[in-house]
Amino acid sequence: MSDSSVVRWQNFAQSFRRLTYDRMALAGLVMLAAIVALALLAPYITPYPNEAGAYANFGQAFLSPSLSHLFGTDDVGRDVFTRVIFGFRISLFIAVVVLIPSVILGVTLGLVAGYYGGWVEALVERVTDVFLALPALIFALVIAGILGPSLQDVIIALLSLWWNWYARIMFTLTKSLKNQPYVEAARVQGAGAFRIMFREILPNAASTLSAKMMLDAGFIILIEAGMGFLGIGVRPPTPDLGVMVANGSAYIATKWWIPVFPSIALTLLILAFNLIGNGIRDLFDVKVI
Amino acid sequence: MTSFLEINGLNLSVHSDGRVLPILSDVSLTLERSEAVAIVGETGSGKTLTARAVMGVLPKNAVIRSGTITFNGVNVLTKEGAAAAREHIAMIFQNPMSSINPLFRVEDQMNDVLNWSLHGRKETKEEKTSRIRSALEGAQCYGDGKILRMFPFQLSGGMRQRVMIAMALLRKPSLLIADEPTTALDVTTQKEILSLLTKLTKEEKMSLILITHNLGIARESSMKTYVMYAGRVVEAGPTAQIFRKPLHPYTKGLIDSIPSLDKSRSMEGIDGEIAQQDRAAVGCCFASRCSYAIDKCLTRQPELKELAPGQKVACYVAEQGGLRVV
Amino acid sequence: MRFAEFVARRVLLALVTLVGLSLLIFYLSRILPANPGRLALGPYATQAQVAAYDRELGLSRPLYEQYFYWLWNFLHGQWGLSIVTKDNVLHDVEIHFPATFELITISIILTSLIGIPLGVIAASRRGKILSGVVRALWMVGVAIPSFTVGLGLQVISSYWFHFNAIIGQISVPPPTHVTGMLWVDSILTGNWPAFVSTSQHLLLPEIALSLAGIGQIAQLTYSGMLDETEEDYYLALKTFGARSFALDFKYALRSALIPVLTVLGLLYASLIANAFLVEEVFSWGGLSTYAVTAMQSDDFNAIVATVIVIGVFYVVLNLLVDLSLGYIDPRIRLGVGH
Numbered sequence: 001m002s003d004s005s006v007v008r009w010q011n012f013a014q015s016f017r018r019l020t021y022d023r024m025a026l027a028g029l030v031m032l033a034a035i036v037a038l039a040l041l042a043p044y045i046t047p048y049p050n051e052a053g054a055y056a057n058f059g060q061a062f063l064s065p066s067l068s069h070l071f072g073t074d075d076v077g078r079d080v081f082t083r084v085i086f087g088f089r090i091s092l093f094i095a096v097v098v099l100i101p102s103v104i105l106g107v108t109l110g111l112v113a114g115y116y117g118g119w120v121e122a123l124v125e126r127v128t129d130v131f132l133a134l135p136a137l138i139f140a141l142v143i144a145g146i147l148g149p150s151l152q153d154v155i156i157a158l159l160s161l162w163w164n165w166y167a168r169i170m171f172t173l174t175k176s177l178k179n180q181p182y183v184e185a186a187r188v189q190g191a192g193a194f195r196i197m198f199r200e201i202l203p204n205a206a207s208t209l210s211a212k213m214m215l216d217a218g219f220i221i222l223i224e225a226g227m228g229f230l231g232i233g234v235r236p237p238t239p240d241l242g243v244m245v246a247n248g249s250a251y252i253a254t255k256w257w258i259p260v261f262p263s264i265a266l267t268l269l270i271l272a273f274n275l276i277g278n279g280i281r282d283l284f285d286v287k288v289i
Numbered sequence: 290m291t292s293f294l295e296i297n298g299l300n301l302s303v304h305s306d307g308r309v310l311p312i313l314s315d316v317s318l319t320l321e322r323s324e325a326v327a328i329v330g331e332t333g334s335g336k337t338l339t340a341r342a343v344m345g346v347l348p349k350n351a352v353i354r355s356g357t358i359t360f361n362g363v364n365v366l367t368k369e370g371a372a373a374a375r376e377h378i379a380m381i382f383q384n385p386m387s388s389i390n391p392l393f394r395v396e397d398q399m400n401d402v403l404n405w406s407l408h409g410r411k412e413t414k415e416e417k418t419s420r421i422r423s424a425l426e427g428a429q430c431y432g433d434g435k436i437l438r439m440f441p442f443q444l445s446g447g448m449r450q451r452v453m454i455a456m457a458l459l460r461k462p463s464l465l466i467a468d469e470p471t472t473a474l475d476v477t478t479q480k481e482i483l484s485l486l487t488k489l490t491k492e493e494k495m496s497l498i499l500i501t502h503n504l505g506i507a508r509e510s511s512m513k514t515y516v517m518y519a520g521r522v523v524e525a526g527p528t529a530q531i532f533r534k535p536l537h538p539y540t541k542g543l544i545d546s547i548p549s550l551d552k553s554r555s556m557e558g559i560d561g562e563i564a565q566q567d568r569a570a571v572g573c574c575f576a577s578r579c580s581y582a583i584d585k586c587l588t589r590q591p592e593l594k595e596l597a598p599g600q601k602v603a604c605y606v607a608e609q610g611g612l613r614v615v
Numbered sequence: 616m617r618f619a620e621f622v623a624r625r626v627l628l629a630l631v632t633l634v635g636l637s638l639l640i641f642y643l644s645r646i647l648p649a650n651p652g653r654l655a656l657g658p659y660a661t662q663a664q665v666a667a668y669d670r671e672l673g674l675s676r677p678l679y680e681q682y683f684y685w686l687w688n689f690l691h692g693q694w695g696l697s698i699v700t701k702d703n704v705l706h707d708v709e710i711h712f713p714a715t716f717e718l719i720t721i722s723i724i725l726t727s728l729i730g731i732p733l734g735v736i737a738a739s740r741r742g743k744i745l746s747g748v749v750r751a752l753w754m755v756g757v758a759i760p761s762f763t764v765g766l767g768l769q770v771i772s773s774y775w776f777h778f779n780a781i782i783g784q785i786s787v788p789p790p791t792h793v794t795g796m797l798w799v800d801s802i803l804t805g806n807w808p809a810f811v812s813t814s815q816h817l818l819l820p821e822i823a824l825s826l827a828g829i830g831q832i833a834q835l836t837y838s839g840m841l842d843e844t845e846e847d848y849y850l851a852l853k854t855f856g857a858r859s860f861a862l863d864f865k866y867a868l869r870s871a872l873i874p875v876l877t878v879l880g881l882l883y884a885s886l887i888a889n890a891f892l893v894e895e896v897f898s899w900g901g902l903s904t905y906a907v908t909a910m911q912s913d914d915f916n917a918i919v920a921t922v923i924v925i926g927v928f929y930v931v932l933n934l935l936v937d938l939s940l941g942y943i944d945p946r947i948r949l950g951v952g953h
Contacts, residue, residue: 021306024754129628130635133930134922135888142922145910146643222760226892229762232910242760249766249896256770263763271758278754344854380854388847390866391946398852401865405856440945456855 007204018283025279031272039088051078052086054237062255072257074248080257084265086239090151091269094224095217098158103213106166111197113167114174124167131164137223141232154233158220169212173205180204207284214277218270225266241266291362293496294320294343294464299356301338303348312338312351313520317593322463325490325497327511327528329504329543335520336500340466344380345371360464379457383469385449389441395452396437399424399459406460420459428455429485447478454485464496471506483510504543508532516540519574522593526600536602538581573604581606621941629934636926637689641682644919655915657698689923695916699908704920707905712924713795714784715894715901719886721798722821726828727879733829734836739863749833756830761889765823765896772819780815782898787812820897824889828882835878839871873944880936884929
């Protein structure tokens with residue numbers, strides 16, 4: 001945090017509007033809005049919604065991009081455009097399902113540990129040290145490898161890792177914010193610990209947390225795609241972007257559209273989250289690694 | 290006959306978020322050789338930017354719209370002029386915790402500062418060592434010489450400010466600009482640094498511009514005082530005279546707010562703070578906080594007029610014969 | 616001496632983390648699976664073999680005894696057998712680790728050598744266009760998956776440049792074994808053909824692996840240098856007549872490098888994860904290929920072994936980063952807060 005001024009929830013929401021002044025962040029917001037709209041409306045707007053998952057029509061296989069198949073068709077004759085749009089659904093779904101519980105659990109733990117200090121602090125620090133002693137992709141791969149690869153196990157694997165990041169970051173923020181004058185003032189006025197944590201400290205950490213969440217959404221999608229690519233994540237025939245790139249990579253030399261369009265889709269989605277995350281980081285001048 | 294340093298009608302704006310904010314309006318100031326001048330004002334009054342304009346080190350988003358600054362007859366608003374002026378002007382900053390790079394030993398930084406002032410002239414290592422030593426001794430922080438091998442972060446705020454002063458001394462400046470040199474320090478250290486600055490300017494025959502929000506400091510260390518408010522000079526004149534008989538309501542408020550025991554407190558006698566719209570106000574920039582304000586104050590900015598010998602004031606109420614509560 | 620104390624404290628913390636990691640791995644390998652013996656021996660082992668294995672592990676004994684027994688075995692090199700290679704997984708890891716280590720170490724060196732100067736030059740006044748390049752490289756480099764970069768490079772280089780070293784580590788007889796790292800070994804043994812071939816084979820994987828990092832490091836150096844120019848000391852030294860060159864390269868760079876080094880350390884450690892994806896694309900015979908095969912075939916002991924190696928590597932590396940930061944920043948070394 002660069003300054004010690006107080007932030008309330010409503011100021012935070014208001015300053016968020018300034019994000020649209022940042023051209024790069026605005027581009028990210030527009031891209032993300034478009035992708036979310038496409039993903040939500042996938043069953044209605046895609047030309048061949050029945051071809052998203054388990055489907056084969058070898059007579060239609062390897063068709064190059066045309067008006068009827070914008071992104072061409074894959075090795076078993078499925079429409080790549082349809083699958084890419086459904087792939088956005090999977091990616092966004094995983095990002096949301098991993099992030100929201102991680103943030104709630106991690107932030108609460110970090111707040112409590114940072115606020116009370118003492119042995120709780122030491123415990124949270126050591127436990128998160130251990131969980132973060134492996135790169136995220138490796139950790140997720142191992143858990144998914146042991147549990148067996150499926151959408152559900154990928155989510156469990158990512159969840160069991162990700163709350164640590166938020167516990168860690170919230171813990172550090174709380175430790176520096178709890179000594180601010182306005183927290184002291186609230187305490188003197190008789191505010192309880194719960195009120196101080198959620199009404200005084202949390203709004204002031206919200207800028208850092210929201211930047212981190214946006215960047216993490218991109219990172220989670222990247223890791224999930226990596227797991228799919230390695231074959232230790234979501235399994236075919238689920239329309240997962242990573243799996244689609246992996247399957248298509250065999251044909252990259254001749255049927256380039258099969259791996260290329262999912263790759264571009266993946267990059268654009270991650271880029272959108274990163275642009276927004278960087279915009280928030282610049283807007284509030286916060287440090288996020 | 291031009292003065293040693295002359296600022297004439299300086300107007301300066303800052304670009305921020307696509308908007309242009311006027312920061313300094315029509316600021317004029319003169320300084321003679323060996324003279325000590327104080328610029329007094331609260332945070333945001335524009336005193337630091339005035340000093341940085343003189344040094345030619347304005348922030349990137351600041352633009353000088355009009356006005357002139359000459360030092361020793363040289364226009365410092367050109368790149369060459371600024372470089373030439375910097376050879377003879379040294380500046381000391383408010384926060385010694387951030388104005389010295391913490392990662393390099395005192396010796397190392399002093400040595401670099403000395404080398405930059407030599408412009409390629411050769412000096413033996415012994416000569417350099419002795420010059421560094423005498424600068425540190427001048428700033429009363431040489432001690433047993435251990436300070437040379439120390440990192441700035443190992444020094445107290447007062448000691449760092451002395452090192453900063455020693456660096457300035459290395460350049461043998463003829464004008465020293467001290468921007469709130471004691472604000473970040475505790476009260477006893479403040480007194481020491483201040484008397485050191487006074488002593489050095491006298492001994493070395495340096496001119497001094499002392500920027501402060503603390504009127505007590507201005508009274509002790511300056512011959513002339515400029516009071517700034519919202520980017521304008523509102524009152525200027527001999528320090529003793531201004532303290533005896535302030536003519537501007539703002540100056541009066543500042544003086545009244547000094548506690549009798551001369552503790553370093555300030556500004557608390559006036560309610561409110563400088564509002565952004567005051568800078569661009571149609572009327573007097575101080576009108577919104579002034580308890581003497583009359584109708585005229587809200588319609589036109591008053592000009593600086595000499596109302597007592599050597600004492601200039603920008604105030605309609607003062608022009609009409611003095612401060613009466615309306 | 617405070618530095619010794621600093622080192623001792625950091626080493627102690629790293630040891631605590633490693634003990635925690637061993638507990639986590641023990642949990643994953645013994646408690647999480649319903650039937651560890653079956654998991655370790657694979658589906659083709661007989662019921663009697665599984666029972667014997669379970670006895671050997673001491674699965675009927677209290678948990679803490681099991682843990683110490685496991686740890687004792689582990690510290691004595693008894694890491695169990697792989698169901699794929701039928702060899703001690705420790706031996707497998709020893710064979711596969713050097714290739715990955717070489718890949719990521721060259722990558723981190725390239726990242727530093729390209730990223731830092733790029734950031735510094737972009738930050739100096741001349742680089743208006745360059746700063747845009749750095750920003751774009753950073754934005755896109757982080758967003759584009761490394762396997763996509765790898766696949767793209769393979770296609771482009773083989774189709775347009777007729778460059779054939781797009782798969783594997785070497786296409787001539789390998790050099791005499793010294794370290795197990797082929798490129799290093801070919802230099803050490805003076806084997807010129809092997810050196811040329813390994814260099815060619817390294818080219819594309821290194822680009823795929825380093826692209827994101829180069830962008831990140833260049834951007835971090837760039838913004839760090841710009842931040843330094845806003846600092847009071849920068850202004851002060853400027854008023855003292857400092858030339859921009861000395862200011863930028865001596866004073867600003869040292870301060871700007873502190874966060875850069877932290878991130879380089881984190882990056883080095885996380886490269887081992889990205890190497891998983893890049894090795895898959897380029898059929899690189901490293902640890903990642905071994906681990907992915909193990910995961911795909913439920914080779915449990917092999918999974919645990921790779922996790923341990925990566926964990927130790929990660930923890931030790933973070934320790935080294937902490938210590939070198941203490942060396943560069945005297946504030947950390949001398950135990951003074953910022």
